[in-house]
Amino acid sequence: MQQTIPQPAVATARRNARIRRTASTLLGHALLLLVAGLFIIPFIWLVITSLKPTNQIFTDPLIWIPSPIMWSNYTKALTSPAFPFLRLLSNTLFYAVLSTIGTVLSSTVVAYAFARMEFRGRNLIFAITLATMMLPGIVTLIPNYVLFRWFGWVGTYAPLIVPLFFGSAFNIFLLRQFMMTIPFDLTDAAYIDGASDFTVLWRIMVPLVKPALLVIGLFQFMAAWNDFQGPLIYLDKAAEYPLVLGLYAFQTSRGATVEWNLMMAAALVTTFPIILLFFLTQRYFIEGIALTGLKGA
Amino acid sequence: MSSALPSTENRRANSARRPLLSKQLRRDLRAYLFLSPWLIGLLAFTAYPTLASFYFSLTKYNILTPPRWVGTDNYVKLFTQDPLFWKTVWNTAYYTLVSVPLGLAVALGLALLLNQRRGGIGIYRTAFYLPSLVPAVVITLVWSVMLDPRLGLINTTLRAFGLPGPGWLRSATWAKPALIMMALWSGSGAAMLIFLAGLKDIPASLLEAAMIDGANRWQRFRHVVLPLLTPTIFFNLIIGIINSFQVFTIAFIATSGAGVAGSGTGGAGPLNSLLMYMVLLYRNAFRYFDMGYASAMAVVLFVALVLLTLVVVRSSDFWVHYESGGRR
Numbered sequence: 147m148q149q150t151i152p153q154p155a156v157a158t159a160r161r162n163a164r165i166r167r168t169a170s171t172l173l174g175h176a177l178l179l180l181v182a183g184l185f186i187i188p189f190i191w192l193v194i195t196s197l198k199p200t201n202q203i204f205t206d207p208l209i210w211i212p213s214p215i216m217w218s219n220y221t222k223a224l225t226s227p228a229f230p231f232l233r234l235l236s237n238t239l240f241y242a243v244l245s246t247i248g249t250v251l252s253s254t255v256v257a258y259a260f261a262r263m264e265f266r267g268r269n270l271i272f273a274i275t276l277a278t279m280m281l282p283g284i285v286t287l288i289p290n291y292v293l294f295r296w297f298g299w300v301g302t303y304a305p306l307i308v309p310l311f312f313g314s315a316f317n318i319f320l321l322r323q324f325m326m327t328i329p330f331d332l333t334d335a336a337y338i339d340g341a342s343d344f345t346v347l348w349r350i351m352v353p354l355v356k357p358a359l360l361v362i363g364l365f366q367f368m369a370a371w372n373d374f375q376g377p378l379i380y381l382d383k384a385a386e387y388p389l390v391l392g393l394y395a396f397q398t399s400r401g402a403t404v405e406w407n408l409m410m411a412a413a414l415v416t417t418f419p420i421i422l423l424f425f426l427t428q429r430y431f432i433e434g435i436a437l438t439g440l441k442g443a
Numbered sequence: 444m445s446s447a448l449p450s451t452e453n454r455r456a457n458s459a460r461r462p463l464l465s466k467q468l469r470r471d472l473r474a475y476l477f478l479s480p481w482l483i484g485l486l487a488f489t490a491y492p493t494l495a496s497f498y499f500s501l502t503k504y505n506i507l508t509p510p511r512w513v514g515t516d517n518y519v520k521l522f523t524q525d526p527l528f529w530k531t532v533w534n535t536a537y538y539t540l541v542s543v544p545l546g547l548a549v550a551l552g553l554a555l556l557l558n559q560r561r562g563g564i565g566i567y568r569t570a571f572y573l574p575s576l577v578p579a580v581v582i583t584l585v586w587s588v589m590l591d592p593r594l595g596l597i598n599t600t601l602r603a604f605g606l607p608g609p610g611w612l613r614s615a616t617w618a619k620p621a622l623i624m625m626a627l628w629s630g631s632g633a634a635m636l637i638f639l640a641g642l643k644d645i646p647a648s649l650l651e652a653a654m655i656d657g658a659n660r661w662q663r664f665r666h667v668v669l670p671l672l673t674p675t676i677f678f679n680l681i682i683g684i685i686n687s688f689q690v691f692t693i694a695f696i697a698t699s700g701a702g703v704a705g706s707g708t709g710g711a712g713p714l715n716s717l718l719m720y721m722v723l724l725y726r727n728a729f730r731y732f733d734m735g736y737a738s739a740m741a742v743v744l745f746v747a748l749v750l751l752t753l754v755v756v757r758s759s760d761f762w763v764h765y766e767s768g769g770r771r
Contacts, residue, residue: 178556182570188628189573191596192585204594256481265474266467275481278489280681280752284689284721285745288728288738289495290488295506312484343473372578374692379729390578394696397584406588413581420576428569435636 196220196410203406216407223411228399231415233385234392241303241377241388242370248310249317249366250359256313257321258347262333272322279315291379301383306376310366317362320434324358325351361434364427371420389416496745499738506732517739527715527723528740534619535720538690542623542630543683547676550631554638555664568639575632579692586625587612587697612697615714622717625693630686634679641675642668673763681755688748691721698722720744 195203196219198212224231259265260272294305328351336346352359377391384395393416397409424431464472475482500517502510521528553571557564574582589596590611598608609617645668653663698712711718720740728737 174556174559174561178567181553181556182567185574185628186570187596188585188589191589192581195588203588204591206594206599208596208599252480252484255477259474259477263470263474263477265471267471268474271478271482274485278485280685281489281493282685282689282745282748284724284741285496286489286492287724288499288734288741289492291728292495292499292506292734293487293492309484309488311480312488313481318481343477368576372576374579374696378695379725390580393578393580393584397580398699409584410588413584417577417581420578421573424573424576425569428565432568432572432636435633435640 192410192414196407196414198407200405200407219407219411220415223408224415226396226408229392229396229412230385231392231412234387234389237303237386238371238388238390241306241373242367244303244307245310245370246363246366248307249314250363252311252313253317253321253362254352254355254359255347257318257325258343258351260318260322261325262346262351263343275315275318279319287379294380300380301386302380303377303386305380306370306373317366320362321355321358324355328354357430357433360427360430364423364431365434367423368420496738496741499735500742502735504734504738506734510735513735517736518743521736521739521743527718530715531718531720531723534716534718535688535690537619538623538626538719539684539687541619542626542687543680545623546627546630546634546683547679549627550634550679551638551672551676553631553635554642557635557639558642568636571635572632574629577629579629580696582625582629583693583696586621586628590621610713612717613713615712615716618712618716622693622697625697626687626690629693634683637679638672638675641672645671670764674765677755677759677763681752684751684755685748688744689721690719691725694719694722695725 194210194212197215197217198209198219199214199216202209202212223229260268260275290305291300294300297304299305299308332354333346333350336350341349371388372390373388374390374394377386377388381387381391384392387395393409393412396412397404499510501512501514503513503516504510557568557571590598592598592608592610592613595611597611601608611617611621649667649671650663653667658666694712694717698717711722724737724740724744727733727740
């Protein structure tokens with residue numbers, strides 16, 4: 147027995163469904179926009195404040211567009227003796243580049259052993275490696291300081307850079323996971339041709355894991371750029387400070403009369419390169435983070 | 444040239460020039476050569492320091508003179524004679540208990556928002572992740588200005604809606620919430636991306652099946668998405684706890700940065716309300732150079748963290764569903 151549904155009812159039902167769908171799409175968009183707006187406001191405020199004259203920073207009602215727009219704040223901040231931008235930048239680059247090279251080189255070699263070599267104790271040592279990822283830095287902080295002081299490295303970047311040339315658990319783990327997805331045929335062929343382990347690693351494996359290397363490099367570069375606690379502990383002369391420490395010193399040098407607009411300008415200059423780097427390498431960043439959370443052990 | 448010959452034939456073939464080291468041993472040595480940087484690093488920068496922390500905690504050590512054994516004196520002083528210690532325990536516990544669950548909720552919420560197949564969703568994803576890239580110094584600077592009690596952006600907006608504007612970083616009761624806001628804004632990025640990856644891993648077929656069975660959005664979330672996300676939640680939870688126990692930089696700068704009377708010692712905020720465990724440890728170690736005492740603090744935190752992590756891991760048996768087939 148066929149039951150026919152009256153045509154007008156069908157049309158109404160379809161229209162209602164369409165309205166509901168459009169409404170949910172609009173709602174989704176509105177929600178995204180609202181939350182994204184909330185997240186971006188501090189950035190906007192940073193930029194705006196950096197371009198304001200001092201008397202327009204703390205006002206009621208709020209001033210959203212400064213007049214005049216003080217581009218000179220940037221020149222003043224960057225040439226201020228309390229914020230020696232170029233030296234801070236070169237220190238930061240020194241730290242970031244060297245530490246990145248160190249961790250990429252060492253982590254690759256070690257990860258290769260875990261991924262491709264068979265040796266006694268492999269599982270145990272790998273388990274230990276994973277365990278150290280969970281070790282809180284607090285428990286190695288002081289003895290490491292004592293050790294580096296004994297080496298005479300306090301006051302330099304050595305304590306921050308050298309350990310990275312000995313590998314870091316997280317990067318080793320990431321690279322090992324990635325290497326294990328490379329088909330054995332590719333490396334076996336080279337072994338059969340008589341290549342040594344090192345040659346296989348350098349000539350075959352490395353080009354194949356370049357995306358993972360890029361991710362590790364980016365993360366380390368960014369971590370070094372933003373690192374505050376390390377330089378705070380080990381550096382004592384202002385001439386050696388990286389940008390973040392220099393910015394902090396710039397803030398505290400002013401005492402009670404803080405020129406917030408100059409601070410903001412300096413802050414923006416400190417942050418901008420990393421944001422730019424992120425925009426250029428977005429894809430790798432995002433994939434890299436996803437890698438860390440998934441196949442976790 | 445390795446061969447698959449059984450060992451007896453191999454021995455006969457090589458009997459003329461038997462190598463000094465067995466094949467396995469040679470393989471081991473090669474591997475350990477590759478591992479050597481890491482092994483050295485482990486010993487020098489991880490194993491030794493961890494043990495040394497325990498040792499230092501039982502001494503009085505000011506770096507300039509050799510450590511002097513004092514037994515459990517540091518611990519006794521820490522637990523019974525240092526009110527600041529208990530203050531930091533409270534502050535750090537408060538911070539962890541509020542920021543970790545909230546952080547997970549925010550990150551998950553953002554990930555759910557981003558888990559739509561829309562054009563241009565990448566822009567929003569960037570917007571949500573951008574704050575994680577900002578160095579702590581800048582975060583505290585911007586938020587200090589926005590949170591100025593009198594004329595900052597936040598309070599002015601609140602007053603426009605008729606709400607009172609709290610003292611934020613200048614008020615003992617609102618300082619920690621202010622700090623937590625800053626942490627949530629800048630810390631949700633990475634966890635959000637991990638959640639997003641976890642969400643994308645959920646098979647669409649399962650969701651479709653649920654839809655066909657008549658489940659609405661909330662039911663689909665509660666009975667399909669959430670259980671399948673529990674491993675990711677577990678991961679983010681552990682990482683979140685480990686990180687928030689050791690919060691340092693934003694607390695340090697928020698209490699000694701611009702406009703605040705401070706000499707770089709890492710202030711404590713109004714009535715010590717922002718003095719975090721790690722900041723007190725830093726102070727004891729690198730201002731007072733009381734390495735033994737600071738090491739005792741480190742050991743206490745380490746033990747607390749290990750215990751808490753064990754509890755969470757144990758509890759995971761009850762609420763984490765692994766894809767390998769139901770509960771572990």
